[in-house]
Amino acid sequence: MKNLLFVSWDSDQSNYLETLFFPILHGLQKKGLIQAHVIQFSWAPKAKVSHIRKAAEDLGINFTHHKVSKKPFAGLGALQAVYKGVFLLKRYIENHGVEIVMPRSTMPATMVNRLWDWLRKNRVKVIFDADGFPIQERVDFAGMNKDSLYHRLLSQEEQKMLLHADRILVRSKKAKEKHGQAIGESILPKIVSVANGRDAKHFFIDKEKRQAARESLGLEEEHVLWVYTGSLGPQYRLEEMLALFKMYWNKDRQARFLILTPQQHVDLSFLPSEIKNCISIQAVEYDEIPAFLNAADLGLSLRKEAPSIAGLSPIKTGEYLIMGLPVVLSPGVGDTDEILRGKDFAYFWEKGGEEGLMLWLQNLKSHNSAEIREFAMNYFSLEKSVEDYSVALEGL
Structure with missing residues (x-):
């Protein structure tokens, strides 16, 4: 059994962590493959965080929340959280004997990218949950300019993570193909397509x-x-x-x-x-x-x-x-x-x-x-x- 640290970056409305990822991590724990640790960066209110913390405790998952400030404006708060997050992750990995780090999507990947030399020296493996095409999704639906500096910086961080990660998780065969075309076919063997599954004991016909x-x-x-x-x-x-x-x-x-x-x-x-x-x-x-x-x-x-x-x-x-x-x-x-x-x-x-x-x-x-x-x-x-x-x- 290995200590695995899952790192997420979520909005105040998102419930993916407790409804999707906690059950999966718990399932891996029951198989004796991992002991799950989760660090969530979000700007959710205290009541929401308490709800998530209780859900983690019920499943035997170690949960830590780090608040992302939206003041004086959202962009600065995010930058501060990423900067502090690098040191927080390093300290947590050291203190808890983490052997596998799993950043989900771009912002957690940006933090982990600052730690590559140290991670390799300490033989910590990295699984990158690429989470679809989140940067392209911002272009498609959130008005991000593909020629902007912000887009270029995020894309560079994603590409760096795709190159260096020991495993990459995607949600479709098409995503695997597109990453292979963009980065190089050499990364294809380390890409695994995973399902966004629901618990049939919770979703059942009655x-x-x-x-x-x-x-x-x-x-x-x-x-x-x-x-x-x-x-x-x-x-x-x-x-x-x-x-x-x-x-x-x-x-x-x-x-x-x-x-x-x-x-x-x-x-x-x-x-x-x-x-x-x-x-x-x-x-x-x-x-x-x-x-x-x-x-x-x-x-x-x-x-x-x-x-x-x-x-x-x-x-x-x-x-x-x-x-x-x-x-x-x-x-x-x-x-x-x-x-x-x-x-x-x-x-x-x-x-x-x-x-x-x-x-x-x-x-x-x-x-x-x-x-x-x-x-x-x-x-x-x-x-x-x-x-x-x-x-x-x-x-x-």
């Missing part, structure tokens, strides 16, 4: 929960419920989801659309009032999501077309499928085309394909949820993630 949740939403069993979970930024195509639902609603006036999102305000003012009355927007805790997914008949997982989506493995797609839901999704997202293309429970929607989608939706209730779940377990389960991460740890 008829009683379905009935209770549907009653709370005022739905009869024959009524069709669409569901979307997650953030609602421009990359998630909210207006197009609503347009598709409106088209379906015109054929089935009993249909409803449930949106589960952490966002405080969602603007639906552009919709006619009769449609707005059929759309419910709720903020729920992570533990409550499976109950509402049980209530649903269809899951939506759309992404705006952009270069960065090739590196993704959308968690919500896996959640829907493990819950036995048929899905409507976008093409070109990670490896989902390869995994789901041709499956009767998955419809790849592109603009202009509305008529085909409406035809497909006519058979929505005919899909076998148990069969969908059984298929999904091979690609989107926590067990698959733990298996993939175990492969990445081999030989380190």
Whole structure:
């Protein structure tokens, strides 16, 4: 068993650490492969940090939080956190006998890049969780200028980490190919594609929960419920989801659309009032999501077309499928085309394909949820993630 230090950089809204990575690290601990340590850099409030700390304690994970200041402005606070983080990581590695460091994404990689000589001298291995294409994602959806100094600096840090890391984790075969093309094929043997898996004991089909949740939403069993979970930024195509639902609603006036999102305000003012009355927007805790997914008949997982989506493995797609839901999704997202293309429970929607989608939706209730779940377990389960991460740890 080796001491592994996972390093993350998260926003105040992110729950990836406690809902995705903690279960994976715990699974690796149960296999006797690692003892997990986590250092999180974030600007989350104290209540959020306390919640994460409790989740770590419950799973036997050592957790440390380092606050990133947003004052006097966000950029300076981030620079200060990175500078201090280098010394914090070095001290933690020394004090806890850490043998493997796993920085997730660009900012933690920047800290670890300052320690390469010392890490090699002390025989500390590095697994870089490349996390899709985060820099390209900023260009695609956050307005980052590809010619800016900031973009150039972040890209240099990422490339340095890709070259020097002992292992690299990606979320798709496409990401592996693109990194190989950008850096050189010599890095391909050390790249491992891993799943963003969900715990099937948490996400499971339950008829009683379905009935209770549907009653709370005022739905009869024959009524069709669409569901979307997650953030609602421009990359998630909210207006197009609503347009598709409106088209379906015109054929089935009993249909409803449930949106589960952490966002405080969602603007639906552009919709006619009769449609707005059929759309419910709720903020729920992570533990409550499976109950509402049980209530649903269809899951939506759309992404705006952009270069960065090739590196993704959308968690919500896996959640829907493990819950036995048929899905409507976008093409070109990670490896989902390869995994789901041709499956009767998955419809790849592109603009202009509305008529085909409406035809497909006519058979929505005919899909076998148990069969969908059984298929999904091979690609989107926590067990698959733990298996993939175990492969990445081999030989380190």
